Amino acid sequence: MTLPTGDLSELRHASPPVRAILEKVLSGGEVSEAEGVILFQAEGADKPALYASADEMRRRANGDRVSFVVNRNINFTNICYMGCRFCGFAKRAEETGAEWLSLEQITARAQQAWDRGATEVCIQGGLHPKMEGDHYRRIITAIKDALPDMHIHAFSPFEIWYGATKSRRGYHDFLAELKAAGLGSMPGTAAEILDTEVRQQLTKNKLSAEVWVEIIRAAHEVGIPTTATIMYGHIDGPEHWAAHIALLRRIQKDTGGFTELVPLSFVHTESPLYTQAPDRVRPGPTEDEVDRMHAVSRLMLAGWIDNIQVSWTKLGAARAQQMLHRGVNDLGGTLMNESISRAAGASHGQEITAHELVRMIRAAGRVPVRRNTVYDIREVYDDHDPAALAPLVARGGRDPLDFLEMFPRRIEAAE
Ligand SMILES: C[S@@+](CC[C@H](N)C(=O)[O-])C[C@H]1O[C@@H](n2cnc3c(N)ncnc32)[C@H](O)[C@@H]1O
Ligand SMILES: Nc1c(NC[C@H](O)[C@H](O)[C@H](O)CO)[nH]c(=O)[nH]c1=O
Ligand SMILES: N[C@@H](Cc1ccc(O)cc1)C(=O)O
Numbered sequence: 001m002t003l004p005t006g007d008l009s010e011l012r013h014a015s016p017p018v019r020a021i022l023e024k025v026l027s028g029g030e031v032s033e034a035e036g037v038i039l040f041q042a043e044g045a046d047k048p049a050l051y052a053s054a055d056e057m058r059r060r061a062n063g064d065r066v067s068f069v070v071n072r073n074i075n076f077t078n079i080c081y082m083g084c085r086f087c088g089f090a091k092r093a094e095e096t097g098a099e100w101l102s103l104e105q106i107t108a109r110a111q112q113a114w115d116r117g118a119t120e121v122c123i124q125g126g127l128h129p130k131m132e133g134d135h136y137r138r139i140i141t142a143i144k145d146a147l148p149d150m151h152i153h154a155f156s157p158f159e160i161w162y163g164a165t166k167s168r169r170g171y172h173d174f175l176a177e178l179k180a181a182g183l184g185s186m187p188g189t190a191a192e193i194l195d196t197e198v199r200q201q202l203t204k205n206k207l208s209a210e211v212w213v214e215i216i217r218a219a220h221e222v223g224i225p226t227t228a229t230i231m232y233g234h235i236d237g238p239e240h241w242a243a244h245i246a247l248l249r250r251i252q253k254d255t256g257g258f259t260e261l262v263p264l265s266f267v268h269t270e271s272p273l274y275t276q277a278p279d280r281v282r283p284g285p286t287e288d289e290v291d292r293m294h295a296v297s298r299l300m301l302a303g304w305i306d307n308i309q310v311s312w313t314k315l316g317a318a319r320a321q322q323m324l325h326r327g328v329n330d331l332g333g334t335l336m337n338e339s340i341s342r343a344a345g346a347s348h349g350q351e352i353t354a355h356e357l358v359r360m361i362r363a364a365g366r367v368p369v370r371r372n373t374v375y376d377i378r379e380v381y382d383d384h385d386p387a388a389l390a391p392l393v394a395r396g397g398r399d400p401l402d403f404l405e406m407f408p409r410r411i412e413a414a415e
């Protein structure tokens with residue numbers, strides 16, 4: 001596969017409707033929901049035009065910098081009875097492999113992460129039936145007592161709904177208390193596809209789209225930034241994707257609280273949703289759909305959410321690197337312990353080191369930067385010679401690991 005550069009001359013070959021949309025966005029206009037649907041269906045010569053436009057908008061927003069964060073996932077329990085059909089992670093309490101980490105174990109993992117240079121812990125778990133609503137606050141307090149400077153990125157809107165409901169508290173109050181305890185930001189997971197019919201099939205609509213939006217807005221209002229996600233490639237399609245991204249954009253116009261969008265490709269292999277109905281559920285997105293998802297997200301969110309992250313755990317390092325030419329400017333976290341994708345059948349490993357991320361970014365011809373959770377730059381790895389790299393970059397599409405020999409290990413602090 002070749003890695004096209006952002007060559008806008010591609011627009012000349014695009015079909016008139018697609019070309020008109022791309023020219024509009026390149027001159028500062030907004031892609032409507034209906035136009036988003038058209039872009040999601042781009043074929044033939046429209047595809048390189050779409051990718052070149054996304055790459056250009058990425059360049060204007062982020063320049064040549066590609067960021068990542070050194071973090072650790074702590075999935076403190078996988079015990080959950082919500083029964084989301086796509087989820088391969090949840091277990092019943094008596095099942096083998098069911099796990100519950102004590103506050104001491106959670107803090108010990110956070111400490112190890114800190115010792116390895118992590119600035120963030122990303123904490124999510126199952127909705128354990130016996131858990132008290134106040135447990136979420138206790139987790140934050142335990143970590144902050146030991147590590148006051150660790151950024152805590154934790155608890156999806158589903159978990160906030162659970163904690164607030166169990167504690168009989170309103171969302172604003174519950175969230176304000178978590179913020180006072182030291183919660184720094186929240187993952188915008190549990191979004192899946194923000195459409196009632198699709199959610200009915202994915203999650204029995206236990207957390208409705210409306211309540212997801214209500215909790216995200218409440219978080220932004222009390223000053224907790226969140227990421228935004230979309231999980232795609234199962235029973236969904238272009239109309240759902242465009243509506244979902246347009247909804248995120250409307251929220252962002254009101255609150256400014258989203259830090260990034262992370263498209264999450266559906267991992268099907270061990271997902272009950274797929275294994276129980278393989279004739280009715282798609283086995284994750286196609287390669288074209290992955291390309292178009294990142295590119296259309298960049299264009300629809302331009303000027304509103306300017307960080308588009310690719311998930312290496314869903315796609316693997318080589319595909320994640322290619323997304324840097326589809327509008328992406330962030331490679332997410334090192335993660336240290338990935339388990340949710342692996343539980344659904346992904347095989348891209350538990351961890352990626354800062355060193356590997358730096359190498360992947362350089363091999364794509366960009367400048368690696370280490371960020372914190374809210375995108376403040378912490379370190380810039382600009383000591384390489386772009387001219388020496390140019391012939392390799394031009395060859396494109398090679399396994400990023402091929403470039404290993406070019407970059408001696410020097411990133412002790414970030415590993
Ligand atoms: C497993 S949950 C953990 C947090 C919490 N229990 C919840 O549901 O919000 C976190 C997210 O992982 C993602 N996820 C779970 N299973 C997946 C799969 N098979 N493929 C892709 N993403 C998946 C979903 O987006 C889900 O919202
Ligand atoms: N994309 C995935 C992430 N990404 C989240 C980042 O690691 C980071 O927490 C965020 O950018 C805030 O700084 N995490 C996962 O566990 N799995 C993913 O697929
Ligand atoms: N991307 C999410 C975290 C996440 C995403 C997907 C997962 O499967 C697990 C966790 C966030 O930090 O906002």
Ligand code: SF4
Nearest residue numbers: 080082083084087090
């Ligand atoms: S996605 Fe979250 S809430 Fe749903 S079953 Fe899995 S762990 Fe439980």
